[in-house]
């Protein structure tokens with residue numbers, strides 16, 4: 001059935017009277033999406049009916065998407081339940097994972113069952129702080145030095161300016177970097193339960209206004225790439241960004257042999273030769289097998305910013321056979337950028353993913369829910385590492401994907 005409003009708007013867009021992104025000014029968000037979808041379908045010849053079958057309120061998604069035409073669905077599975085002794089995440093929980101890679105959830109699920117059989121994993125957030133690093137132009141290195149000194153002497157003023165824009169964010173420190181006549185100031189904030197990129201960008205902008213009013217430096221760009229957001233960068237792997245989180249477990253030899261079909265020694269050797277030596281030779285920032293898999297699947301399931309999987313793969317896996325012949329395994333993710341408020345966390349299916357973990361919204365104390373999410377993801381990554389290393393040891397990687405992933 002044709003809707004006169006849709007037909008009329010389609011015509012007006014085709015005539016150039018209304019721009020595609022201005023449709024929401026004329027009709028409700030859902031109708032605007034329908035008009036855009038029809039237009040794209042007509043132009044491309046694609047059948048977009050299924051894209052129009054989305055389960056969220058189009059108006060509520062306004063902060064999350066521009067030029068919306070519908071929704072993409074990603075299958076959602078669970079691994080676990082798995083017992084976790086965390087600094088913030090406690091208990092036996094299922095881990096929600098959204099992915100299109102067959103065998104991935106099975107792998108993490110197997111890892112979770114092994115972790116559980118070993119009595120559970122331990123997880124802790126060891127550092128927190130979301131960063132934004134503006135770049136300033138100065139005349140020369142003498143002025144650069146003067147600016148760095150000014151920043152050191154005036155941190156309270158920068159803090160007051162930055163924190164005037166947020167009731168949750170706290171400026172932790174400002175680290176200067178000088179390159180010729182460029183000065184980069186890496187502002188680091190405690191963003192509590194928010195991932196914090198909007199929060200710290202707004203707060204840093206305010207601090208930059210103060211700095212420009214008081215010094216000769218000129219702001220060139222509010223993000224100068226030393227932050228560093230959504231790019232592989234050693235600064236994040238070394239200094240951390242978002243949450244730095246570690247999970248570990250010690251697994252009795254008999255559990256390794258019965259459930260993973262291999263030995264602690266074999267897993268330790270594969271970890272060294274593959275994750276450490278192979279990664280070093282490849283020039284990789286990630287010294288792990290597939291931490292990005294658990295990070296990406298749990299990011300999608302809980303409304304995180306998918307592009308930040310880049311930083312989430314800055315992880316080191318260690319594995320060793322203990323003196324008792326058991327297996328110790330750990331995963332340390334240096335820069336896991338997560339939140340349980342803001343961004344995509346409010347969308348209904350993503351909020352449901354956080355509910356599965358029991359950590360939707362603001363934590364008590366503030367920041368504890370985002371810590372818990374980081375710990376849950378680290379345990380998922382640990383389970384995935386265990387299972388994949390074992391599959392390589394028992395030579396099951398190819399057959400597992402042939403059976404489950406095609």
Ligand SMILES: CC(C)(COP(=O)([O-])OP(=O)([O-])OC[C@H]1O[C@@H](n2cnc3c(N)ncnc32)[C@H](O)[C@@H]1OP(=O)([O-])[O-])[C@@H](O)C(=O)NCCC(=O)NCCSC(=O)C[C@@](C)(O)CC(=O)[O-]
Nearest residue numbers: 103104105106107109110113289290387388391396397400
């Ligand atoms: C596939 C398995 C788990 C089979 O492993 P298995 O030991 O032969 O399976 P099983 O049938 O004996 O079951 C053992 C447990 O696995 C789980 N399990 C088993 N099947 C399922 C299923 N359908 N759905 C959910 N859970 C499943 C489940 O926990 C089960 O215990 P139970 O509950 O029965 O007591 C194993 O071979 C495996 O983990 N393989 C590795 C696969 C993997 O890790 N893939 C990751 C993606 S690879 C990639 O993307 C990155 C890569 C590889 O390129 C990175 C790199 O370079 O290294």
Ligand SMILES: NC(=O)C1=CN([C@@H]2O[C@H](COP(=O)(O)OP(=O)(O)OC[C@H]3O[C@@H](n4cnc5c(N)ncnc54)[C@H](OP(=O)(O)O)[C@@H]3O)[C@@H](O)[C@H]2O)C=CC1
Nearest residue numbers: 166167168192193194195196197198199201305342343362
């Ligand atoms: N701007 C940019 O450069 C970039 C933006 N993004 C996007 O930014 C979004 C995430 O930014 P983010 O700032 O996290 O989210 P939001 O912009 O959605 O802001 C979250 C706000 O929630 C409020 N809040 C309420 N309860 C809490 C609590 N318990 N802990 C912390 N804050 C709380 C805070 O308000 P208040 O501050 O008033 O206290 C906070 O600023 C994502 O959509 C992401 O895609 C991603 C990369 C770059």
